[in-house]
Amino acid sequence: MELDSLDRKLLKIxxxxxxxxxxxxxxxGEALEITEDEVIARIKNMVDSGxxxxxxxxxxxxxxxxxxxxxAVKTDxxxxxxxxxxxxxxxGVTHNYLREHDYNMWFTILAESEEKLEEIVxxxxxxxxxxxxxxxxxxxxxxxxxxxxxx
Amino acid sequence: MLTEQDKQIIRELQNGLPLVSRxxxxxxxxxxxxxxxxxxxxxxxIAGGQIRRFxxxxxxxxxxxxxxxxxVWDVSDEKATETGLMMADFEEVTHCYQRPRCLxxxxxxxxxxxxxxxxxxxxxxxxxxxxxxxxxxxxxxxTAELKKSSMRYxx
Numbered sequence: 001m002e003l004d005s006l007d008r009k010l011l012k013i014x015x016x017x018x019x020x021x022x023x024x025x026x027x028x029g030e031a032l033e034i035t036e037d038e039v040i041a042r043i044k045n046m047v048d049s050g051x052x053x054x055x056x057x058x059x060x061x062x063x064x065x066x067x068x069x070x071x072a073v074k075t076d077x078x079x080x081x082x083x084x085x086x087x088x089x090x091x092g093v094t095h096n097y098l099r100e101h102d103y104n105m106w107f108t109i110l111a112e113s114e115e116k117l118e119e120i121v122x123x124x125x126x127x128x129x130x131x132x133x134x135x136x137x138x139x140x141x142x143x144x145x146x147x148x149x150x151x
Numbered sequence: 152m153l154t155e156q157d158k159q160i161i162r163e164l165q166n167g168l169p170l171v172s173r174x175x176x177x178x179x180x181x182x183x184x185x186x187x188x189x190x191x192x193x194x195x196x197i198a199g200g201q202i203r204r205f206x207x208x209x210x211x212x213x214x215x216x217x218x219x220x221x222x223v224w225d226v227s228d229e230k231a232t233e234t235g236l237m238m239a240d241f242e243e244v245t246h247c248y249q250r251p252r253c254l255x256x257x258x259x260x261x262x263x264x265x266x267x268x269x270x271x272x273x274x275x276x277x278x279x280x281x282x283x284x285x286x287x288x289x290x291x292x293x294t295a296e297l298k299k300s301s302m303r304y305x306x
Contacts (some may be wrong), residue, residue, distance in 0.1 A: 004161035018206035057164040057202040096298035099291040143247040147253035
């Protein structure tokens with residue numbers, strides 16, 4: 001979608017500085033000198049067009065008590081779709097990519113506890129088409145980029 | 152520790168804030184809370200770090216960046232932290248983590264780089280290698296995205 005300069009200003013505010021007040025859209029409207037209704041209509045356009053994925057909280061999984069790991073498996077090229085179906089069936093598997101390596105399928109798992117995480121890994125590992133799995137939890141996080149470039 | 156009510160709030164907040172005049176009042180009503188109580192709780196989640204940011208999440212930035220490579224590095228344990236911090240400073244690096252090594256997997260630092268071409272990703276990795284003096288690395292290009300979803304917590 002085409003963004004005009006007002007949309008860009010609006011996007012910047014709602015990404016970086018969303019007002020936590022009873023009437024947030026009115027407060028944004030006052031800052032931009034437009035009505036509350038126009039703020040809501042413009043945000044709705046950006047949501048409908050898919051530019052905004054979601055309006056709400058962006059959570060830190062660790063601080064919510066969740067545990068995560070990056071995992072990789074080796075699987076034959078013939079069985080990729082079958083293995084992917086098993087791996088992707090877990091809601092805690094949020095990302096899954098094929099990559100050019102002997103470990104060719106890379107996915108992330110998030111789970112409510114260490115035990116749940118191990119359960120998911122062992123379920124996946126039981127699958128006869130999976131030859132090997134490595135489980136690589138983050139030991140240190142140096143960077144997760146939050147991007148504001150669109151605004 | 153999160154209370155049952157906290158988890159309910161988180162569940163509601165991941166459904167998206169309603170586009171109505173009093174959005175917090177709508178959610179508070181569902182949870183038997185007051186509007187001020189809910190706003191106060193959201194502020195405390197931000198202060199406590201459970202909410203990293205409150206507002207609009209835009210679609211992933213790699214629109215236009217067709218290639219992404221996970222660049223993995225085998226860096227000595229003593230230098231891992233210092234090197235990880237250096238790598239994180241590169242604009243082209245979106246994620247940088249240290250992870251354990253394991254049998255058949257010697258790499259302990261992971262950086263995600265995005266580029267308009269494979270060559271661009273290769274050049275970025277070379278630049279990082281030069282700056283850090285780390286030569287033991289590999290680029291794992293992604294060839295297909297099999298799943299990409301937002302996590303739904305406490306569901």
